[in-house]
C-alpha cells in the first residue's frame with residue numbers, strides 16, 4: 001500500500017468487510033435521514049449496524065464481533081445482556097412496565113442512588129440526561145426567580161434549546177458575548193436567537209472568567225451548570241481546584257451550582273471522589289442499567305418545589321417518567337456498582353491512557369490520551385486541551401485522520417468512535433485493554449506514512465519531541 005492510498009484503502013477495506021451494514025444503511029435511509037436516528041453514532045461512509053451485544057462485545061450485521069471500547073458513549077457500565085439486569089427486567093416486564101401510579105421501584109432506586117451520592121437529598125426521575133438537565137435548570141430558575149444560566153463553552157447537557165448554545169456542534173447563528181474576552185454565543189440550527197439572552201458561556205477551567213460574569217450579572221443568574229469532565233468538548237478533566245473555585249464563586253454570588261454528572265457517575269460520582277457539594281446534580285446513562293433513565297435532585301429546600309402538595313409546585317409530568325422497567329434495570333445495575341467496580345474502572349482507564357500514550361510515543365506520533373477514571377479521550381497533538389477552544393484547535397483539519405484511526409480500529413475488531421471517547425465496562429479485563437493498546441499502536445504505525453504526508457506537525461522524534469514548528 002503506497003501512503004497516498006491509505007485513506008482510500010481504509011475505506012475500501014471497511015466497505016468490503018461490512019456489506020450487510022452497507023445494505024442496512026441504504027434501506028434505513030429510506031426511512032431515517034442519513035439512515036440513523038442518533039447524530040452521534042453516524043460516521044462516514046456509513047455506520048456499522050449492530051445486531052447483538054454479549055458481555056463486553058458487540059456483533060455487526062455481517063457477524064463480526066468487536067470488543068466494545070465505548071460502552072454506548074459511556075451510557076453503559078455492565079456490558080450487554082448482563083444476566084442480573086436481564087433477570088430484573090424480565091421479572092418487572094411480567095408485572096407491568098408503567099402502571100400509572102407511584103411504585104416501590106422508584107424509592108428503592110432512589111435509596112441506592114442517594115447512598116452513592118449523598119448530596120441527592122431528594123430526587124425526581126425522567127427519561128434522559130437532556131430531560132434531567134432541563135429540569136434541574138427549571139428548578140434553579142423557579143427557586144431563584146432569575147433566568148440566566150451560565151454554562152461552559154463546549155459544555156454538553158443535551159439537546160434542549162439552552163443546551164444547544166456553545167455546545168460544540170454545528171452552529172449557524174451567533175450573538176455577541178456579554179463581556180469582552182468571552183466566547184460569542186453559538187446557536188445550533190433551529191435554536192431561537194432569543195435563547196442567547198438567557199445563556200452565557202464561559203471557558204472551562206477559567207475561574208476568573210466565571211468570576212467576571214458573576215460580578216457583572218449576578219442578580220440575573222439562576223445557576224452555573226458544569227460537567228466535572230468536559231465530555232463532548234474533549235474529555236477534559238476539571239483542573240485541580242477549579243470546581244472548588246466555582247463552588248466558592250457561586251456561593252458568594254448566591255447563585256446555584258448544578259453539577260451535570262450524567263457521564264461522570266462512573267467516576268464515583270466525581271463530587272464524592274473530590275468532596276464537592278453542589279446544590280443540584282443530574283445523573284443518567286448507567287443509572288438505568290441500559291434502559292433510558294435520568295434523574296435530577298439535590299437540596300431538599302430546592303427539590304421541595306416539586307412537591308405537589310406545596311403552595312406553588314413546579315408541574316413535572318411525564319407519561320413514562322420513573323417507569324418501572326428502567327428502574328428495575330437500574331436497581332440491578334446500581335447493586336453492582338460500588339467501590340470495587342468504580343476502582344476497577346478507574347484502574348482500567350489509567351492503564352488505557354498510559355498504554356495509548358506509550359504506543360503513540362513508540363510510533364513517533366503526537367497523540368495524547370486525556371480523561372479521568374474510566375472516561376478517556378484520545379486527541380492528535382502534543383498538548384492536552386484545557387478547554388473546548390483548545391479541543392477545536394486540535395481537531396481542526398484532522399477529521400479524515402480521526403476517521404482513519406477509527407476505521408483501522410474497527411478493522412482490528414475494536415468498537416470506538418471518531419471523536420475519540422474510550423469507555424470500558426466493569427466486565428472488561430486488563431488484558432482486553434492491553435489488546436486494544438496493541439491494536440492502537442499498530443493502527444498508528446499503519447497511518448504513519450499518511451500522517452507524515454498530511455500532518456507532518458504530528459511526527460515526533462525518538463525523544464517524543466515534535467519535529468515540526470506548527471506542532472500543537
Ligand SMILES: Cc1ncc(COP(=O)(O)O)c(C=O)c1O
Pocket residue numbers: 127128129130131133156157158159227231260261262263284285
Ligand atoms: C454530561 C451530559 N449531560 C447530558 C447528556 C444528555 O443525555 P441524553 O443523551 O440521555 O439526553 C449527556 C449525553 O451525552 C451528557 O454526557
